[in-house]
Amino acid sequence: xxxxxxxxxxxxxxxxxxxxxxxxxxxxxxxxxxxxxxxxxxxxxxxxxxxxxxxxxxxxxxxxxxxxxxxxxxxxxxxxxxxxxxxxxxxxxxxxxxxxxxxxxxxxxxxxxxxxxxxxxxxxxxxxxxxxxxxxxxxxxxxxxxxxxxxxxxxxxxxxxxxxxxxxxxxxxxxxxxxxxxxxxxxxxxxxxxxxxxxxxxxxxxxxxxxxxxxxxxxxxxxxxxxxxxxxxxxxxxxxxxxxxxxxxxxxxxxxxxxxxxxxxxxxxxxxxxxxx
Numbered sequence: 373x374x375x376x377x378x379x380x381x382x383x384x385x386x387x388x389x390x391x392x393x394x395x396x397x398x399x400x401x402x403x404x405x406x407x408x409x410x411x412x413x414x415x416x417x418x419x420x421x422x423x424x425x426x427x428x429x430x431x432x433x434x435x436x437x438x439x440x441x442x443x444x445x446x447x448x449x450x451x452x453x454x455x456x457x458x459x460x461x462x463x464x465x466x467x468x469x470x471x472x473x474x475x476x477x478x479x480x481x482x483x484x485x486x487x488x489x490x491x492x493x494x495x496x497x498x499x500x501x502x503x504x505x506x507x508x509x510x511x512x513x514x515x516x517x518x519x520x521x522x523x524x525x526x527x528x529x530x531x532x533x534x535x536x537x538x539x540x541x542x543x544x545x546x547x548x549x550x551x552x553x554x555x556x557x558x559x560x561x562x563x564x565x566x567x568x569x570x571x572x573x574x575x576x577x578x579x580x581x582x583x584x585x586x587x588x589x590x591x592x593x594x595x596x597x598x599x600x601x602x603x604x605x606x607x608x609x610x611x612x613x614x615x616x617x618x619x620x621x622x623x624x625x626x627x628x629x630x631x632x633x634x635x636x637x638x639x640x641x642x643x644x645x646x647x648x649x
Contacts, residue, residue, distance in 0.1 A: 373506065373593045375400040375455075376400070376401035377401065377403065378403065378455035378456065378504075379402065379403040379405065379453050379456070380397045380404055380405070380455065380456040380458065381405045381407065381443070381444075381454065381456065381457050381458065381495070382397070382404065382406055382460060383407045383408070383434050383487075384408055384460040384461030384462060384510075385404075385406035385407055385408050385417060385460070386406070386408035386409075386410045386413035386416075386417060387408075387560070387561065388560035389460055389510065389558060389560065389582045389586055389589075390408065390458075390460045390461070391417050391582070392585070392586035393458055393460065393585075393586040393589050393590070394406055394427075395420075395421065395586070396583075396587060396589070397425070397456075398424040398425035398427070401425065403425060403427075403451045404418075404425055404426070404427045404428070405429075405430060405443070405446070405447040405451070406429045406430070407429075407430050407431075407443060407461070408431065409431060409432070411429065411431035414429040414431060426450075428446070428450045428451075430442075430443050430446055430447075434487035434491065435479075435482040435483055435486060440491055441494060443491075443494075444494050448498060453498070453501070454495060454498035454499060454502070455502040455504065455506070456505065456506045456507075457491060457492065457495045457506075457507045458508050458510070458589060459487070459488035459492070459509045459510060459532075460510040460589075461483060461487065462483060462484050462562070463479060463480055463483045463484065464525045464562070464566075465479065465480060466521060466522060466525075466566060466571070467569065468520070468521060472524070477524045480524050480528050481524065481527075481528050484532060485528040485529075485531045485535070488535070489535055492507055492539065496548075499547075500546065500547065500548065502547060502548075503547065504547060505547055505549070506548065506550070506551070506592070506594075507536075507539070507548060507550045507551075508551055508552070508589050508592050509532050509533075509535070509551075509552045509553075510553055510555075510585075510589070511529045511532045511533045511536070511552045511553065511554040511599075512525075512526075512529040512554055512556075513555065513556040513577065513601065513607070513610050514526040515528075515529025515530040515531075515532060516533070516611065517609075517610040518620075519571060520571065520573070522574075529554075532552065533554065536550055536551065536552040536598075536599070537598065537599075540598060549592070549593065549596075550598075551592040551598055551599060551600070552592075552598070552599045552600075553588045553592060553599070553602065554599055554600065554601045554607065555601075556574075556578065556579070556603065556606040557575060557578075557580070558579065558581070558582060559579050559581050564638070567635065567638060567642070570635070571631070572632040573627055573628050574631060575630075575631040575632075575634040575638065576628065576630045576631035577606040577609075578603050578606065580602050580603065585602060588600045
C-alpha cells in the first residue's frame with residue numbers, strides 16, 4: 373500500500389506501539405493525526421516527526437463519543453481525506469475480577485472495545501471515499517487464550533478480534549482492508565511499568581518490541597492477511613489452547629514456571645538499569 377499523501381489516524385500515539393507506528397507511517401510519507409490523552413506527549417512525538425510528515429495532534433479520551441466525532445472533522449479539515457485508522461489505544465487494570473474495582477473493569481471495555489467500534493463506525497464514511505483504505509485493530513494474544521488475572525482485558529481483546537473479522541465480512545468487496553494484530557508481551561511501559569502486577573504467564577511467551585509490532589501494523593495495511601499473531605509461535609500455542617482446552621490446563625504450570633523465571637530476569641535487568649550497575 374502506498375502511503376504518500378494519505379492520512380493515517382493513530383490512537384494511543386503518545387508512546388509505545390502507537391508512537392512507533394507513527395514513526396513508520398511518517399517514514400512512508402503519510403499525513404498523521406495522532407491521538408492520545410496527553411497533549412504534552414503527543415506534541416513531543418509530533419515535533420520529532422515534523423520534518424518527515426505533516427502531523428496534527430488531538431488530545432482526547434477515545435471513550436468520549438463527542439470527541440470522536442470532532443476528531444474526524446478535524447482530520448478532514450486539516451488533510452482533506454482520511455485513509456487509515458489504527459485502533460491502538462488500550463488500558464489494562466490487572467488483577468482478578470473480584471479484586472479490580474467495577475469502574476476499572478468497565479473502563480477496559482470502554483477503551484479496548486467500545487471505542488474502536490465507535491471510531492470505526494465514524495471513520496467509515498471517510499474511508500469509503502479513499503482509493504485504498506485500511507482499519508487495523510491492535511488486539512492481543514490475551515484475546516486468543518484465557519489469561520487468569522486479565523479476564524476482562526482478555527474479553528475486550530477477544531471482542532475486538534471478533535469485531536474485526538465480522539467487519540471484514542461486512543466490508544468485503546469495498547476498498548477497505550480490515551485486520552488485527554495480536555501481539556504477546558511487548559517491551560513497553562504498558563507491561564514493564566507494571567511488571568509486579570503482570571501475571572507470570574504473560575512472560576512465558578517471547579517479547580516483541582514496539583517497532584516490530586508497528587511494522588506488523590504497516591504490513592497489514594497492504595496485504596490480505598486477516599490477523600497477525602506476534603510472535604507466530606505464540607499464535608499457534610494460543611490456537612491449540614482454545615481448540616484443545618485441556619491441553620492449556622496441562623501446560624499452564626510449566627508455562628507459569630517459565631514465565632516466573634523470565635519475569636525475575638526482567639526485574640533484575642530493570643533494577644540494574646535504574647541503579648546503573
